[in-house]
Amino acid sequence: MLTEGIALSARGVRMEYRDQTTRDRLVAIEKIDLEIAEGEFVSIVGPSGCGKSTFLKVVNGLLPATDGEIEVRPGAKGIPHATVFQDSSLFPWYTVIGNVSYGLVCKGVSRREAYERAKPLIKLVGLDGFESKYPYQLSGGMQQRANLARALTVDPELLLMDEPFAALDAQTREIMQVELLRIWSKAQKTVLFITHQIDEAIFLSDRVVVMSARPGRILADIRIELPRPRALELKRTPEFTAYEDEVWKLISSQLASMGVGGEGASVTDAA
Amino acid sequence: MTAGTDALRPIRNPNARRRRTPIGRWFHYNERLALGLVGLVGFILFWEIGSRVGFVDAFFFSKPSSILAAGINEVQLPRFWTDVEASAFEFVTGYALAVALGVPLGIAFGWYRRLSYMADPWLNLFNSLPRIALLPLLVLWLGLGVESKIAVVFLGAFFSLVIPTVQGVRTVDRRLLDVARSFGASQRRLFTSVVAPSTVPFIATGLRLGLGRALIGVVVGELYAQTQGLGVMIFKASNNIQPDRMFFAIILLTATGIVGVEALRRVERYFDRWRPSLEEAT
Amino acid sequence: MAAGSQPLARRVHPPADDAARPRFAINEPLVYGIIGFVVVLVLWEAVVGLGLVRAALMSSPTRIAAAAVADFRSGAILPHVGTSFLEWGVGFVIAIAVALPLGLALGAFRRVEYVVDPWLSALYATPTVALAPLIILLFGIGVESKFVIVFLEAFVVLTVNTVAGTHAADRRHLDTARSFGASRWLMFRSVIIPSSVPFMITGIRIAAGRAIVGVIVAEFIAANIGIGFYISVNGATLNASRVMLGVLIIGVFGVIVGQLIRRLERRFDKWRPAIH
Numbered sequence: 001m002l003t004e005g006i007a008l009s010a011r012g013v014r015m016e017y018r019d020q021t022t023r024d025r026l027v028a029i030e031k032i033d034l035e036i037a038e039g040e041f042v043s044i045v046g047p048s049g050c051g052k053s054t055f056l057k058v059v060n061g062l063l064p065a066t067d068g069e070i071e072v073r074p075g076a077k078g079i080p081h082a083t084v085f086q087d088s089s090l091f092p093w094y095t096v097i098g099n100v101s102y103g104l105v106c107k108g109v110s111r112r113e114a115y116e117r118a119k120p121l122i123k124l125v126g127l128d129g130f131e132s133k134y135p136y137q138l139s140g141g142m143q144q145r146a147n148l149a150r151a152l153t154v155d156p157e158l159l160l161m162d163e164p165f166a167a168l169d170a171q172t173r174e175i176m177q178v179e180l181l182r183i184w185s186k187a188q189k190t191v192l193f194i195t196h197q198i199d200e201a202i203f204l205s206d207r208v209v210v211m212s213a214r215p216g217r218i219l220a221d222i223r224i225e226l227p228r229p230r231a232l233e234l235k236r237t238p239e240f241t242a243y244e245d246e247v248w249k250l251i252s253s254q255l256a257s258m259g260v261g262g263e264g265a266s267v268t269d270a271a
Numbered sequence: 272m273t274a275g276t277d278a279l280r281p282i283r284n285p286n287a288r289r290r291r292t293p294i295g296r297w298f299h300y301n302e303r304l305a306l307g308l309v310g311l312v313g314f315i316l317f318w319e320i321g322s323r324v325g326f327v328d329a330f331f332f333s334k335p336s337s338i339l340a341a342g343i344n345e346v347q348l349p350r351f352w353t354d355v356e357a358s359a360f361e362f363v364t365g366y367a368l369a370v371a372l373g374v375p376l377g378i379a380f381g382w383y384r385r386l387s388y389m390a391d392p393w394l395n396l397f398n399s400l401p402r403i404a405l406l407p408l409l410v411l412w413l414g415l416g417v418e419s420k421i422a423v424v425f426l427g428a429f430f431s432l433v434i435p436t437v438q439g440v441r442t443v444d445r446r447l448l449d450v451a452r453s454f455g456a457s458q459r460r461l462f463t464s465v466v467a468p469s470t471v472p473f474i475a476t477g478l479r480l481g482l483g484r485a486l487i488g489v490v491v492g493e494l495y496a497q498t499q500g501l502g503v504m505i506f507k508a509s510n511n512i513q514p515d516r517m518f519f520a521i522i523l524l525t526a527t528g529i530v531g532v533e534a535l536r537r538v539e540r541y542f543d544r545w546r547p548s549l550e551e552a553t
Numbered sequence: 554m555a556a557g558s559q560p561l562a563r564r565v566h567p568p569a570d571d572a573a574r575p576r577f578a579i580n581e582p583l584v585y586g587i588i589g590f591v592v593v594l595v596l597w598e599a600v601v602g603l604g605l606v607r608a609a610l611m612s613s614p615t616r617i618a619a620a621a622v623a624d625f626r627s628g629a630i631l632p633h634v635g636t637s638f639l640e641w642g643v644g645f646v647i648a649i650a651v652a653l654p655l656g657l658a659l660g661a662f663r664r665v666e667y668v669v670d671p672w673l674s675a676l677y678a679t680p681t682v683a684l685a686p687l688i689i690l691l692f693g694i695g696v697e698s699k700f701v702i703v704f705l706e707a708f709v710v711l712t713v714n715t716v717a718g719t720h721a722a723d724r725r726h727l728d729t730a731r732s733f734g735a736s737r738w739l740m741f742r743s744v745i746i747p748s749s750v751p752f753m754i755t756g757i758r759i760a761a762g763r764a765i766v767g768v769i770v771a772e773f774i775a776a777n778i779g780i781g782f783y784i785s786v787n788g789a790t791l792n793a794s795r796v797m798l799g800v801l802i803i804g805v806f807g808v809i810v811g812q813l814i815r816r817l818e819r820r821f822d823k824w825r826p827a828i829h
Contacts, residue, residue: 016282020300026279060732066282083732089725093747102743106733154733306667314672331691388582389589399807401766404781404800406773407788411610411796487680491770494686495785502683506774509686521683528678 002071007158007190008036008059013068015054027215028054031068034209034218036158036190038073043193043201045247046211046219047254052194055216056083056162059192075157079107082151083160087167089147090135096122096146097131103154114153121149124183141172148180152187161193165200174232177203181230198251199235202226202243210247213254220250333514338522341515351504355523358489358500361417362527365424366485373432373481374474380433381440382466398434402426402484403491410496420492420500427488428481435480439473440466468545475539482531486524612793617801620794630783634802637768637780640696644703645764651704652711652760653753659712660719660749661741673716676709682770694775699768706767707760714756718749750821758814765807 002009015029029051036042044052057063059070060083072080082103090099100122101114109117122128125145135143144164151159165173177200184191195201201208202224210220224243226234234240291299298305315335321327322334329337345351380387380394406423413419447465456464493502501520508516594614600606601613608616624630659666685702692698722744730740772781780799787795 017279018282020280025282057728060728062728062731063281064283067284083729085725085729088723089729091726091729091743091747093750094743102729103733105743106730106735106739302664303667303670306664307671310668311671313668331687385581385585388585389592391582392586392590393593396804396808399762399811400800400804401762401769401807403766403773404769404784404803407785408793408796408800411788411791411793483678483680487682487766490680490683491773494682494770495773505683506686509690512690514687517687521679524683525675525679528680529675532678 002073005038006035007038007040007073008034008192009069009071010034010055010059011069013055013058013070014066015051015058015063016066029058030215030217032216032218036192038157038190039188040207041184041191041193041205042207042209043195043205044209044211045195045198045201045251046216047213047251048196049214050211050254051214051216052211053162056160056192056194060160073157075155077155079154079156081158081160082154082156083162084144084147084151084164086163087140087143088135090143090150092135095132095134096127096138099135099146100149100153102150107154118149118153121153122146124152124186125149126179139172140168141176144168144176145179148183152183152189157190159189159191161191163194163196166196173197173200178232180204181228185229198244198247199240202240202247203230203232203235208243208247210250213257219254220247222246330512331514333518337515338518341513342519342522345516345519354500354504357417357498358493358502361420361424361492361500362485362489365421365488366428366481368421369425369428369432369481369485370478373429373477374436377433377436377474377477378440378466378470381437381470382462387437387441394430394434394437397426398430402430403488406492406495415496415498417498419496420489423492424485424488427484431480431484432474432477435473435477436470439470442473443469468542471542472539475535475543478535478539479532482535483528486528490524608793609791610793612797616794617797620792620798621801624795624798630798630802632778633780633783633799636696636778637772638806640699640771640779641703641764641768643696644700644767645707645761647700648704648707648711648760648764649757652708652756653715656712656715656753656756657719657746657749659716660745666716673709673713677713681705681709682767685767685771685774689771689775694777699771699776699779702771703764703767706763710760710763711753711756714752714759715749718752718756719745721752722748751818754814754818754821758811758818761810761814762807765803765810769803 010032013029013032015027017026017028018024019026032055034042044055046052054063058065059072060081074080091102094102097115097118101109101111101118104114104117105111119128119131122131125148127142127145127149130138130142130146135146138146147164165176168176181204191204193201193204205224208222208224209218210222211217212219222243226239226243318327318332319335322329322332327334333341380390402423405426406419409419409422409426413422443466447469448461451461451465489500490502490505493500494506497503497506501524505517505520508514508520597611598613598615601608601611601616659669682702684705688701688705689698692701726744726748727740730744735743768779769781769784772779773785776782780802784796784799787793787799
């Protein structure tokens with residue numbers, strides 16, 4: 001059973017694969033122990049292929065873990081979690097409202113009621129007026145707003161976000177970061193956020209979890225003691241840069257162990 | 272991402288995993304092959320037993336063992352080999368001519384914009400027209416002999432080759448052309464270094480489509496103007512109600528199609544080995 | 554600031570140029586297309602008119618036009634066109650009605666698909682027109698045998714394409730549906746079917762052409778009415794103009810069907826997931 005006030009608890013999660021051609025065992029995640037408190041915003045960062053997306057899939061129930069236990073609080077509506085995927089996971093054949101209400105339709109809610117319940121969320125993410133547009137008619141940023149609304153509509157306890165802003169250009173990404181914090185403070189959800197952008201993780205989170213290169217394990221769990229509400233100017237304060245340095249040192253040590261030039265490699269290469 | 276690659280299978284918790292017998296495990300990993308064999312063998316047995324017991328009309332549909340017997344009998348007849356030779360000659364000559372003319376013309380139409388504008392109406396007309404319909408005209412012009420059949424095979428394959436080739440050249444990535452031009456590449460180098468490699472998959476598609484069309488051309492050409500060949504054999508076997516001989520000839524054509532397409536796929540894979548497969552790309 | 558930026562914008566995009574360039578670019582294919590079309594027709598007419606080739610064999614554009622006027626005015630060609638259209642339509646519609654649900658069902662039940670897959674692949678590689686003589690023997694030389702031949706021609710390609718479509722669903726869409734706990738049926742309805750629509754339409758396009766081939770070949774082999782019969786009879790009596798008229802009618806029909814399907818395709822184009 002989960003302790004009071006804990007939204008997610010992962011204990012000893014291990015993930016192994018077998019390569020079907022070479023029959024080799026491949027350890028994607030060595031061991032992850034993680035607890036997230038209710039209402040907390042936690043990000044996971046790590047070098048490419050460290051298993052952070054795999055971990056999210058395990059939490060999501062899309063992959064069976066080789067070992068370990070995951071518990072998620074069911075939440076008020078009995079729905080433990082919902083996911084905001086990477087770009088283009090919207091169904092191109094449904095309109096915005098069709099996409100946003102999808103999770104409710106999956107739960108057996110009638111279409112009309114699902115549409116009614118989706119409307120306030122569309123407004124919350126700032127897409128009112130776009131209900132009957134198709135995804136291809138939206139910009140990348142707007143698509144991810146719809147994606148976020150789709151996850152929020154089912155009113156989950158925990159929001160899982162899998163590099164949701166990875167495909168956006170730099171400016172749109174920063175706007176979306178601010179937007180996400182605004183929506184998060186209104187919706188009051190627990191968030192587990194996967195990203196390869198160090199500044200994104202620090203800007204958004206209460207805690208940043210840094211993962212090692214494969215096989216993945218947790219290198220550090222850093223509490224971000226920056227005041228909220230946060231604005232983009234925060235990114236240029238010395239406190240923020242200090243956090244960035246701390247995380248970047250951890251990741252570059254991993255890149256060096258992978259044989260990638262630690263000093264010379266830029267932050268974005270850590271994807 | 273690692274999780275998305277098909278070659279990787281998650282290893283489940285040993286306590287939660289179902290215990291399987293060795294045969295069960297083999298079946299689990301080779302399900303597709305096993306069930307395919309079941310389907311293949313099952314239908315042949317159904318056909319064979321059905322026609323023996325009587326719920327399949329052996330008079331029209333024969334049975335696998337008779338087809339096999341007819342095949343063994345046929346391959347010992349000189350007439351059969353004359354038919355095979357005639358069909359093979361028409362097929363190879365027509366297809367080779369189509370490749371030799373279709374690919375260069377397709378590249379030219381794709382590269383020289385104005386030339387392609389002029390050719391477009393005719394290409395579109397012929398492409399939406401079953402070339403088989405031209406058969407009586409070809410017989411009128413070229414006679415009942417082997418020439419009219421080569422012509423219909425050629426026409427069948429030619430347009431299936433030209434159209435994808437034109438499309439391939441037209442959709443060459445402009446950025447790559449700009450890169451080559453910025454390095455001062457000559458027209459010829461532009462062609463060999465950018466246009467040709469980008470067009471390979473399109474030509475390969477055309478070759479595969481054309482192969483099928485060429486086979487249809489051989490059969491229909493021979494059904495229509497009956498001199499000799501597998502098409503004639505099929506027609507005569509059908510009319511004399513010898514379905515076993517007919518099915519044997521059709522199986523030969525199917526085998527030719529399958530072997531041909533597979534061979535082309537091998538060649539394509541060689542020329543296209545730098546291109547990531549769809550699964551790897553996502 | 555607005556005043557300062559305006560002249561610059563105009564210098565970058567001179568309006569005169571803007572208006573002139575697109576119009577020429579749109580017209581160019583049309584202009585050259587007409588040139589290409591007309592040049593061939595004129596050459597053809599001239600070669601026949603000058604007596605360089607025999608008109609009985611080569612016909613000519615004006616002779617084909619004259620044949621068209623004659624046969625449409627007398628109505629002699631209409632039963633042929635009508636019968637062929639009926640054969641095509643009935644066989645094709647039945648094939649669509651059977652193949653699309655069957656293809657989807659095979660996609661839904663993977664194991665059943667594995668069982669029938671070898672036969673489907675073999676049929677796909679077979680020139681099925683080779684079965685036409687047997688089918689005519691079984692069903693007679695009337696329209697019934699043509700329905701069957703057209704059905705068979707269209708059916709295989711439609712089924713194969715639909716099955717391929719059910720496997721083409723984007724992994725991200727499947728994951729999304731799964732993560733929201735979609736039931737098996739909802740997953741099929743909301744992800745698999747929409748993803749396979751473009752493949753079905755491709756199948757319909759290929760099948761439409763194959764169905765035309767089926768009609769023509771069947772009528773070549775044995776018929777006493779139909780456009781294929783019209784072509785082959787006039788071929789046997791050295792009437793090249795009427796042969797070409799028949800071919801032209803099929804060509805025009807093919808173009809019309811192709812355009813209709815393209816329109817259908819465009820309607821569903823936005824369903825295709827974005828490719829990166």
